[in-house]
Amino acid sequence: MGIDLVEKKRITEVPQLLKWVGNKHRFAEEIVSYMPDNTDTYFEPFLGSGAVLGTLAAQSQNSLFPRFKRAIGSDILPFLIGIFEYVKNDPETLIRHYRECIKDYNENREEKYLEIRERFNKDFNPLDFAVLTRTCYSGVVRFRKADGYMSTPIGPHNPISPETFEKRVMIWHELVKDVTFLNKDFREVMAMAKEGDLIYCDPPYTHSQSILYGSQTFRIEDLWDAIYDCKQRGVKVMLSINGKRKSKTEDISVKVPEGLFERGTYVNCGISMINRLQRAGEVMINEDVHDKLLFTW
Secondary structure, rough: OOHHHHHOOOOOOOOOOOOOOOHHHHHHHHHHHOOOOOOOOOEOOOOOOOOOHHHHHHHHHHOOOOEEEEEEEEEEOOHHHHHHHHHHHHHEEEEEEEEHHHHHHHOHHHHHHHHHHHHHHHHHHHHHHHHHHHHHHHHHEEEEOOOOOOOOOOOOOOOOHHHHHHHHHHHHHHHHOOOEEEEEHHHHHOOOOOOOEEEEEOOOOOOOOOOOOOOOOOOOOHHHHHHHHHHOOOOEEEEEEEEEEEOOOOOOOOOOOOOOOOOOEEOOOOOOOOHHHHHOOOOOOOOOOOOEEEEEE
C-alpha cells in the first residue's frame, strides 16, 4: 500500500477526500495563487475538507522552494480532526474501515447508512464520520443543536469505491505527513500565529449555513476580533466569506469593520450546493455565487 516515487511526483491535482458542502476543492488553486511564498507557519483554523491545505501542501512539495515551513490544520469538530489524524498516522485503518462499510452497502443502502449513522451518534467515531461524509446527502454535514445528533439523511449517489478511497487516502497521507492537526476553537489557534505566518479562514457562510456542522455557535464578530489581533502582530490573514450571488447582482456580504482588510477580490464559486439542492430539476441561469476573498496586507 502506498504511492511509488514516480506517482508521488505527479500529485498536482489533489483529489477530494471528504464530500463536504461548501468545500473549496474546485477553487483551491485560485485561492492558493494569492498566498505569499516563504510563509513560516501556515494556519487553517476552519479546516473542513482541507482542500486549500491539501492544494498548498501539494504545490509546496512539488517546488524547489517550499511555500511554508510548517502547517497547522484545526477545527472545532474532534471527529473531523480525527479523520485527518488517521490519514496522517494510520491510513490503513481508515481504508480498512471504509472498505468494510461499503463492500455490501448497496445491498440495503438505507439500512446500512442508518446503522453507520446511529453508531456514529453514540460514540462520534472519526472512522464512521469519514464514511458518512462520503454517503450522506450531498455532503451536508448537519447536526441538531439540542444534542449534537447528526441528522443528515442518506444521499442518492453511489459512494466512491473502496479502491478509489484508498488511493485518495494515500495521496493525502503524503500531503499531510508533516502537518500538525489540532482540535481547537479558531480563536485559540489564531492566537498562536506570529509575524511571518499566514492564516487562511474559511468560516461558515453567515447567510446560509447556520444549520450546518454546529455553526450555530459561530459569531462573525469573534472572528473580526481575532483577525484584528493577528494583524496587529504582523500576521497575514486571508478570509473567504459570502460576497454576491445571482451572478453578482445581489449582495449577500457581511459588513466588515473598516480598515480591517487592505484589499479584496471575488472568487466565482458557481452555483451553490444549497441552491442546487433546494431547486433540484430547475434550470438555473445567472445563479453563480461569488465569494469575497479578503486580505489584511
